[in-house]
Amino acid sequence: MSQTTAxxxxxxxxxxxxxxxxxxxxxxxxxxxxxxxVAVCTGMVLSWLMRFHLAWPETPIPGLDRVSxxxxxxxxxxxxxxxxxxxxxxxxxxFFVLTTAPFAGFGNYFLPIQVGAEDMAFPRINMxxxxxxxxxxLVLVSGFVVGDGPPLSGWTxxxxxxxxxxxxxxxxxxxxxxxxxxxxxxxxxxLLGALNFITTTLDLRTKGMSLAxxxxxxxxxxxTSVIGLIAFAVLMPACILLILDRVAGTSFFIPGGLVISxxxxxxxxxxxxxxxxxxxxxxxxxxxxxxxxxxxxxxxxLPVFARKPLLGPRVLIAxxxxxxxxxxxVWGHHMFLSGMSPFSATLFSVPTLVITIPAxxxxxxxxxxxxxxxxxxxxxxxxxxxxVSVFVSGGISGFFLAQPSIDTYLHGTYFVVGHFHFVMGxxxxxxxxxxxxxxxxxMFGRLMNETLGKWHFWLTFIGxxxxxxxxxxxxxxGNVRRYSAFTDDYLKPMIxxxxxxxxxxxxxxxxxxxxxxxxxRTRLRGPKAPDNPWEATTLEWSTTSPPPxxxxxxxPPVVHRGPNEYGATAGGSDYVMQASPxxxxxx
Amino acid sequence: MPGIATPPAQTVPPPVAPPTATLxxxxxxxxxxxxxxxVWLAIGTICMSFAALTSAMVVRQGAAQDWRHxxxxxxxxxxxxxxxxxxxxxxxxxRRITVARLAGLSGVYLTLALxxxxxxxxxxxxxxxxxxxxxxxxxxxSAFFYVFTALHGLHVxxxxxxxxxxxxxxxxxxxxxxxxxxxxxxxYWHFMGALWLYLLVILATRV
Numbered sequence: 110m111s112q113t114t115a116x117x118x119x120x121x122x123x124x125x126x127x128x129x130x131x132x133x134x135x136x137x138x139x140x141x142x143x144x145x146x147v148a149v150c151t152g153m154v155l156s157w158l159m160r161f162h163l164a165w166p167e168t169p170i171p172g173l174d175r176v177s178x179x180x181x182x183x184x185x186x187x188x189x190x191x192x193x194x195x196x197x198x199x200x201x202x203x204f205f206v207l208t209t210a211p212f213a214g215f216g217n218y219f220l221p222i223q224v225g226a227e228d229m230a231f232p233r234i235n236m237x238x239x240x241x242x243x244x245x246x247l248v249l250v251s252g253f254v255v256g257d258g259p260p261l262s263g264w265t266x267x268x269x270x271x272x273x274x275x276x277x278x279x280x281x282x283x284x285x286x287x288x289x290x291x292x293x294x295x296x297x298x299x300l301l302g303a304l305n306f307i308t309t310t311l312d313l314r315t316k317g318m319s320l321a322x323x324x325x326x327x328x329x330x331x332x333t334s335v336i337g338l339i340a341f342a343v344l345m346p347a348c349i350l351l352i353l354d355r356v357a358g359t360s361f362f363i364p365g366g367l368v369i370s371x372x373x374x375x376x377x378x379x380x381x382x383x384x385x386x387x388x389x390x391x392x393x394x395x396x397x398x399x400x401x402x403x404x405x406x407x408x409x410x411l412p413v414f415a416r417k418p419l420l421g422p423r424v425l426i427a428x429x430x431x432x433x434x435x436x437x438x439v440w441g442h443h444m445f446l447s448g449m450s451p452f453s454a455t456l457f458s459v460p461t462l463v464i465t466i467p468a469x470x471x472x473x474x475x476x477x478x479x480x481x482x483x484x485x486x487x488x489x490x491x492x493x494x495x496x497v498s499v500f501v502s503g504g505i506s507g508f509f510l511a512q513p514s515i516d517t518y519l520h521g522t523y524f525v526v527g528h529f530h531f532v533m534g535x536x537x538x539x540x541x542x543x544x545x546x547x548x549x550x551x552m553f554g555r556l557m558n559e560t561l562g563k564w565h566f567w568l569t570f571i572g573x574x575x576x577x578x579x580x581x582x583x584x585x586x587g588n589v590r591r592y593s594a595f596t597d598d599y600l601k602p603m604i605x606x607x608x609x610x611x612x613x614x615x616x617x618x619x620x621x622x623x624x625x626x627x628x629x630r631t632r633l634r635g636p637k638a639p640d641n642p643w644e645a646t647t648l649e650w651s652t653t654s655p656p657p658x659x660x661x662x663x664x665p666p667v668v669h670r671g672p673n674e675y676g677a678t679a680g681g682s683d684y685v686m687q688a689s690p691x692x693x694x695x696x
Numbered sequence: 697m698p699g700i701a702t703p704p705a706q707t708v709p710p711p712v713a714p715p716t717a718t719l720x721x722x723x724x725x726x727x728x729x730x731x732x733x734x735v736w737l738a739i740g741t742i743c744m745s746f747a748a749l750t751s752a753m754v755v756r757q758g759a760a761q762d763w764r765h766x767x768x769x770x771x772x773x774x775x776x777x778x779x780x781x782x783x784x785x786x787x788x789x790x791r792r793i794t795v796a797r798l799a800g801l802s803g804v805y806l807t808l809a810l811x812x813x814x815x816x817x818x819x820x821x822x823x824x825x826x827x828x829x830x831x832x833x834x835x836x837x838s839a840f841f842y843v844f845t846a847l848h849g850l851h852v853x854x855x856x857x858x859x860x861x862x863x864x865x866x867x868x869x870x871x872x873x874x875x876x877x878x879x880x881x882x883x884y885w886h887f888m889g890a891l892w893l894y895l896l897v898i899l900a901t902r903v
């Protein structure tokens with residue numbers, strides 16, 4: 110049986126094998142989460158620098174000239190350095206936070222436990238996947254100290270700017286090459302990770318764990334893995350072609366006759382649009398790679414605190430699958446302004462509008478689940494509600510952007526910045542926070558402080574609305590994005606609103622210190638957590654907190670029911686765990 | 697109410713079982729082998745990568761007038777025969793080797809040798825092209841030729857590494873289920889042959 114062949118390794122000995130080069134999926138999951146924590150702090154500091162400069166463009170930022178003497182001479186950010194900060198912020202956040210934490214981090218830790226396995230199907234490949242991700246991160250951030258700084262072509266690295274080399278500006282030499290190498294490595298790591306997730310889900314489920322009984326978070330990680338296995342398989346060769354254009358003199362993406370910095374580029378015939386197609390064929394599914402684990406986490410956590418079964422669990426799974434499929438048909442909506450024919454634009458617009466249907470159904474399922482429920486307002490529950498709120502707020506602006514005629518006006522404005530930060534950034538972050546507060550007792554064996562948690566939630570919730578909601582109005586007013594300073598007459602009246610956003614961003618960022626303090630304090634000396642503090646049903650709550658090396662102490666669980674057994678039962682308790690042989694169901 | 701027929705007396709339906717009762721109850725662990733599943737998934741993702749590159753080639757060929765056709769080195773056809781033969785020797789070996797019997801081990805060694813010969817042959821084909829002045833950056837067609845053959849070659853080297861691993865496992869009969877690893881490695885190796893046939897067809901017709 111596959112169960113017996115899956116777990117080849119014995120419990121490790123020694124500090125290095127246990128905590129550093131570990132093949133244990135739980136350690137690897139925590140390593141991913143710690144990496145994401147470092148990455149999110151880095152990305153947030155970069156956003157503060159950008160926001161400060163947008164609000165007070167002539168005020169020096171103390172110490173910044175020491176970090177980048179050329180990019181911020183005298184502490185004032187140059188337009189090029191602003192773009193470099195923007196590129197690094199986007200790349201770090203999308204790849205090393207929004208992909209790494211909810212998918213690789215939580216997925217690594219909890220997918221095997223939730224299906225009742227001892228470990229991932231390929232533990233060594235799993236370990237390699239993390240270390241390659243870490244290497245990719247180090248290669249990316251080395252751009253700050255190597256050459257003339259980080260690249261400035263955005264997280265989308267549009268060609269030919271990203272392909273021509275150092276003539277295109279500071280950071281477009283070594284920095285852009287490091288970017289491309291980093292993303293190639295990241296693709297390799299994620300492909301290995303996705304392969305592991307899918308195999309573990311298909312082959313290592315314990316007795317009784319049919320697909321229909323899988324927890325919703327596991328379903329989401331599984332579907333996300335399938336998306337990732339296809340998406341990263343396209344981005345990787347695209348990055349290889351980009352590297353070859355940069356270092357080997359090929360012309361995949363660089364057209365002929367291109368003059369940059371008064372120099373005729375030695376290339377001919379390449380297609381910049383080809384890069385956009387390859388990138389967005391990955392890039393749009395990547396949005397769902399970031400958000401679907403959040404869908405799963407919320408779908409799993411909400412019923413726990415609503416003390417009600419999730420409404421329409423099979424509809425949820427069907428919607429997740431529909432979203433995964435449709436995510437591959439909409440990439441062109443990122444390219445409405447790239448000279449696309451109106452006919453093609455309509456072809457991409459229709460599935461973009463259609464994909465909102467399953468997303469809306471999922472949202473209605475969540476609202477239906479909490480309708481009439483006696484909610485337990487714990488911190489994870491609050492972050493779940495916050496997730497629904499910001500996802501709806503950000504999602505609604507997507508309806509507008511899906512239409513090419515409206516997108517033509519809004520695409521280059523702050524409307525898009527507000528939209529994607531809400532629906533992809535903040536929503537996914539709320540999913541990460543909900544997961545952290547919910548699973549911390551299991552991961553660390555200690556309870557997080559609820560008072561600090563609630564302060565963290567309310568300050569963050571109010572803060573993100575102050576930061577991103579005004580951006581929609583700025584966009585409608587024609588405020589262009591990617592500008593480092595608003596010096597045009599028509600933009601000057603908008604600077605006070607930008608100053609408000611900046612203050613809100615600094616305030617919201619500072620509120621994250623509450624989370625950091627809570628997290629560090631919990632890991633060091635929080636109160637001991639019981640095995641099942643939330644009275645939840647899934648398998649991770651059937652084992653100790655934290656779980657033993659082989660997850661279930663040598664006794665693989667047998668699953669008797671689905672994860673959705675909340676509500677009054679004959680036995681007096683209002684839930685039945687998946688591994689419980691007790692026959693009572695919800696009344 | 698007047699004018700409305702009295703509805704017939706209804707019988708109380710029997711209580712409906714909760715929806716969870718419809719779920720499959722006899723669910724043993726999956727009989728699939730993780731190694732086999734992993735290789736199938738790897739095949740899927742490799743197919744996707746080469747599909748992306750193929751579409752890139754089609755787009756690039758239509759993007760400008762600088763596409764330059766050139767005849768493929770004849771050595772590629774010999775290499776094809778070598779790779780297909782290596783698939784045959786591995787299959788011959790796979791059918792003979794059991795956990796208790798290592799009669800077909802020579803077939804794995806032969807596969808390794810043929811695999812190395814294929815990679816060497818590809819490198820020689822590169823050198824022949826280079827001798828004609830066709831390098832990576834010479835033309836978009838030559839660029840795609842080198843990209844396709846290099847990426848395929850790297851995947852073949854990965855397959856050779858997998859075969860070495862299988863050999864190590866086979867020689868240590870005490871190890872767990874060497875047959876599983878052999879089956880998975882053989883599946884990957886056959887896919888390498890199939891992928892090369894596909895690449896040869898598109899290179900022969902487009903480059």
